[in-house]
Amino acid sequence: MKKKIGIVVLAAAIGGVTACTSTPVGQQNAAPVTTTSVDVPAPTTVVVTEFVTSTATIPPKVVTDPPKAATRIDNRIGYGPLKMGMTLAEVEATGLVGTTLVEADSARCWVSSQVLVSKNFGLVRITLPAEARTSAGIGVGSTFADVKRAYPAAKEYRDGFSAPVDEKVSYAFVGPASVEHFADSDKVLSIKLSSRDADCSMALI
Structure with a gap:
């Protein structure tokens, strides 16, 4: 009786090993799986540059500064600030004749050694x-x-x-x-x- 039991146990052990190492039935009949590697190109970034031409209208500049006094350009013939045709007041305003002007010709003219001023025609002589x-x-x-x-x-x-x-x-x-x-x-x-x-x-x- 002891010998028979040992054989049964050994057989069962061998059967268990066989059962552990055998291929499952379902996998024996499955079709082989083939894996294919596909190279996917990296995404390309497209930059669109758009040139837009437009005409801008610049509004006129608004002048807010106060107006400046006009400068008179005196191109009359003369010597320095003394100009032919100046009035008596203009001649005196130059500061070049002092108070030496005296009336002459019945107050028609004012005279000094430097200038002669006519009431009608202004400065008519410069020495x-x-x-x-x-x-x-x-x-x-x-x-x-x-x-x-x-x-x-x-x-x-x-x-x-x-x-x-x-x-x-x-x-x-x-x-x-x-x-x-x-x-x-x-x-x-x-x-x-x-x-x-x-x-x-x-x-x-």
């Missing part, structure tokens, strides 16, 4: 300072030959030579007094700017 020179380089001490070279239109008159600056104003190059005719070697003693519109006495001009 240039001794150191002054014209734009052509003529000054006190120049000869009348120099004057005629610098101003071909210059003409002799009672006090020297006169040369036109424009249609209304002339230079007066004054020479030595008490001569009937001025030689080329005679020298300029003074220079004046004179207006043809002057209504003051010729002796004052």
